[in-house]
Amino acid sequence: MSTIPTQSPIKALWQRYVHAGHFRTAAEEFDACKFGFWLFLSTEVLLFGGIFCAYFIFRTLYPGAWREGSHLLDWRFGGMNTAILLISSYTMAASIYCVQKAQFTRAKINLIITLLCGAAFIYIKLAFEYIPKWSVGKRPGSMFDYPFANDPHLPLWWSVYYCGTSIHAAHVIIGMILIARVLYRTHKGCYGPTHYTMVEVTGLYWHLVDLIWIFLFPLLYLIH
Amino acid sequence: MAGHTQAAHAGHAHGGGHGEHHGSYLERKGGLIHTIWDWATTVDHKKIGVMYLFAILFMFFLGGVAALAVRFELLEPVRVAADGTISGQFFKPADASSISAGNNIYNRLFTLHGAIMVFMVIVPSVPASLGNFFLPLMIGAKDVAFPRLNLLSWYVYVAGSIFAVSSIILGGVDTGWTFYAPYSTTTDSEMNSKVVFMVMGAFILGFSSILTGLNFIVTVHKLRAPGMGWFDMPLFIWAVYSSAIIQVLATPVIGITLLLLTFERIFRIGIFDPALGGDPVLYQHFFWFYSHPVVYVMILPGMGIISDVLAVQAHKKIFGYRAIAFASLGIAAVSFIVWGHHMFTSMSELASTVFSALTFLVAIPTAVKMFNWIGTLYKSSIALNAPMVYTLIFLFLFAIGGLTGLPLGTLSTDLHLHDSYFVVAHFHYVMMGGTIMALMAGIHHWWPKMFGKMYNDKVAIIAALIVFAGFNLTFMTQFLLGAQGMPRRYASYVDEFQTLHRWSTYGSWLLLVGFLIHLFNFLASLAVGKKAPANPWGGLTLEWVADSPPSEHNFDHEPIVRNGPYDFDTVVPPHWDPKDYPIPAPAAGGRPMIAHSPDKQQ
Amino acid sequence: MSHAPAHTPEVFDETDPHGQHLHGQHESHVIVGPFTLRTVLIVLLMLTALTVGFAQAEIAIQNWLGIELPWWINVVGAMSIAVVKSLLVMAFFMQLKYDNPINTVLMLFCFFALGLFLMFSGLDLFSRGLVYDFKAGPVIAGGTGSKVVTADGKPMVVAAADRFKQKIGNPEIKEALLVADAVEEFAEEAAKKGEAGEQAAKALEEHVMHLRDLHTIMVHAPALGQQGRSVKELEAMAAAYRGKGKAAAADILAESAKALGAMKMAERGASYSIEQEFKKLGEAAHGGHHAAAHTASNTADKSRARTGVSGALDTEGAAAATKHEGH
């Protein structure tokens, strides 16, 4: 745990940060950034809203396919990924706390754990879900080639499954890129107790990714 | 009483104790390359607004060319004689042997026209250009909340436009601007990329729209000048704010829709394709959940312009300020629950009935606005200049457009009118007669502020009247055609319709003439226009406090607002000079408009 | 750049009746401590376990007790837990609880819009055909599209099954299946040999599952030498058991391995029809690792398979077996 010595003649970057001129105070800037980001998050929710809508409509129209489809998913992988994302959400939140308290080493460790969790999520998704499923023909729409299906609408289930989870996975990857950037800039000393807007905002994004998964998991894996 | 009140002094004060004077935002910084670089990397909302304005006007020109071409094809019906010769087809490939080859060109042209005009012109038109320029000025801010995001949104806009337009180079898209599945996912199977390019273009443009909307919402919340409460904001701000809410909440749905459509197109995933078990009507729900609210993204800022221009040019306190402000929010709210009126022929009977009933709700806030505007005009001192002429044109045309929405929203009549020229006429009356006319009013109103030059008002009025005549000729005929049963999106028609179609095409030429005159008028203004005063119309909103054109940081001091935006009866306008506007200003003995922040005063 | 940071309060009272722009809203710098965060994480993980447990319990009740629960219990249970979880994440991790309330209002708006979207789309799609029957007409897979890969306008699931049937005609692949079958029979015999036998049987059963899973993948990949490999694996298993000091079970396994190696698979296979093999495979693909479910489906299916009455896609037994497969 390293703290910036307060009498250091050269101030760290975060101590030298000056808010943009069109804001009256740094606090106002921080507030505006967060509000703006929440607006962005609401667009993300509605983006996934399309997927949820398709799920909702087709599940009601073709319950048989949805029942059959969810039985073809293994809740253990979904559950594992849920736990991973939850833990990473915690480490992300903890890293914000550490930056606020100027505990930069801890902050970096937490960010690294978050990154690793993201990578683990993607790995599980690929290695235990996408690849084996795809290779036995459990594919969306016209690419469907799984011989043991009963319900004629099963391909549609896979369409919704792949669209939902792949768009989510893309968000995980984008989130990881943002976190990597925050990690780098934390290392450079850009963030500290008086300036941590980007850390907080990246955290919000990561939590949203978690939030979407909190709904995707039961919808796809548990509801039958 | 002579112009130099305390308020008028405000805009001219050169930094007081600070001693730094900021030049106009248009001032050139060094050589040509340097200037271009300066504009390309600027985060100044004014420059970005101007860049948007030019980009949008360019796209308007492209879309207009496509429209003229479409109208040209419709001069004559396409006929096939007994010996197989084809007549009346103006657009056909050189080696065309069949009638459908030419018709395909027609389909591509109207799709191009629709997609450009909707996604690249009307949606961003007012908010991104005038909104960007004037929103911070009108609320007394130095810039929008996220200036770099603002610049990004411009580049995203350009990228999206290039994407979409490049689909023509690949041969064009014939889906219509609505991209209805499964047609859009199966047409032209030999060349996926065209539709994908067009759809991805629209997808990217959505991001630009979201970024702009998000920026505006935060700006309005956080950066209003001290003293400016919510109900001290100009109505233009209310309108842009309401439409920004729609932009943020509706645009992501078109995002996912177009993304799924692209997946569908490339991978055949079948969510919208009945052949693969999907549901094409679901596509329509997805599409119209965005595209109905977005028609209010198109019209609300236009309505905002009208509220402001009308009050200033009629020089009277706006009638029913709160009613108009809440009507904007009301329209935004209602817009989310009426989308089904575009799907009466494909939906369940129950849903159609419900949506039809809900659609009538829209008429209420819209009518509230109309009546308030007319109430404002009553017994006011109207300056009949170009902005006002365009405002009156707007009121006339939008009334027709709005009223014809009602028979379309009525379930029983829409079954006859759906997909006919009546719909085409309706939405041109609201989109062109509404939004574009409001944009023209706004450009004329704020041109002196944006570029610091006056234009020739007489020429502008003549051009406006030509546009008005051309518009009605073009589209009134289409109401008649539609009511008689002419379906939309056909390259040909039965002979009985030819007279009306011809007149419609002549009208489109008149429109072209009108807009060309405007173009020359603006160019002349830039080249030789006389220098504009800071407040040529006697407006009371904060943009008139700034110089014409505004300095780089808008205001030398942060203004403090003490009065409402339309208190013409009690407040002396800033920079007031009676010779600029020969209207009896009520301000004699009135109080000054704004004050400085205290530490800058005296 | 002249922004005026220091305003005296009395000026604001006069000109800024709302008083929000220059002060206020800055208390959002609340620091959420590690204790809160950790507690929330633990609650979230417990809720995850709970929702999984809930779904599993439901399945167990239906399978073992044979009680048909109404479908909404499952849905309402899973979704309400998800809502609680998301509220926790938003309130604490995303700090909405401590934040400017405008952000909460915004999110509520957003969910409201989403709700409208779902509600009105549903209103249409679930109420078709009230007046005109054709509006409720089914959307038929493989129905109207012209460029879909499904040959002869067959539904895609049928086409996929047909393609598979053609492939399974390939003797190499078929053989691999028969190995699995044979091992299964050893398992049945072993099960009769007392406690040690049961242990061996369990190992064999697992091996069968493994073979069938592998096989499903194999259909889409070059065939492996299933028979030889299986014998080797059985021997390895026997060795492992011996290592654990379970000699009796190990003996049975070794015996099975020997017998399997000696068998002439091709001959045995002749008595099975392709259809029956296919049927078994379907079951293997659906059948999980759950021993009870597996045996149930197995016996149901064996009897039917031997009498030759099962249809290609009739996986009733498999449906009873339910549950997840390996990947």
Ligand code: HEM
């Ligand atoms: C008074 C309020 C309005 C009502 C009641 C109304 C109603 C309707 C209805 C029912 C339709 C569907 C007609 C059909 O396809 O059969 C329609 C089409 C359309 N409306 Fe409106 N409308 C109103 C205002 C507006 C405004 C303000 C705009 C845009 C600025 C607009 C743009 C459009 C467009 C673009 C279409 C055609 C979409 C297409 O099919 O390509 N409408 N309107």
Ligand SMILES: [Cu+2]
């Ligand atoms: Cu509409």
